[in-house]
Amino acid sequence: MNTNAPLIAAVAGTLLLAAPALAQDKLFVSSEGAKLKADKSASSDTLAELPVGTALSVLGQEESWYKVSAAGKSGWIYRGKVSATAPEPSKQGGDNLFGGAGSSTIMVSEADSARSMRGLSDSEQQAAREAGRAPRPLSDYKSALDQVLAGKVDKKELENFLKAGHIGEYAK
16 A cells, blocks of 8 residues: 555645646736735835735635736735726726625615615614614715715725734734
8 A cells, every 4th residue: 555645736736726826927907005015014015005906816825815926016916906897997996885896885776775785774763663663764874875985995994903913914
C-alpha cells in the first residue's frame, strides 16, 4: 500500500478547491475606496487608489487577498473590493451609503415596494387594529425610511467603522 496516498489525496483536493480562484485571471474593482496595497495587509502602504471598474490582472491569491496588477503597478487588494464581472456603468461612482457596485443599490421603486415588509401594508395595519394597537400612519413609516435612504456616510467614517470592528480587510 502506498503510504503517500493520503498526502496525494490532500494535495489533489486542495488544488481542486483552489482551481476556481487560480483560474480567475481578471477581476474588476467593485467598491469605492479600493486600495492597491504593498502587502496583503490593510495597514501596509497604499500604492494606488483604484476607481470602481478598474480591470485587474490576477497574479495570485493568498488568504483573503489577491495579488494583482493594474495601471502598470502590482500589489495586493482585499477580495471584498473586487468582483469577477465588470460593474455596470450606472453602478460606478456615487458617494452615498448605497452607491457603488458591490453594495446595496436600493432604488426608490424598490424601497416603496419593500415598505410593505415592515408594517406598511394594509394587512399589517388591519392586524394592528385587530390586536388592539393603533396603527401608525403610513406617512410615519415612509418618512423614517426616506430619512434612512437619504443618509450619507463619508469614506473616513466607513473606514473607521471597519477598523474598529475588525471587519473585512481589517479583520487581522
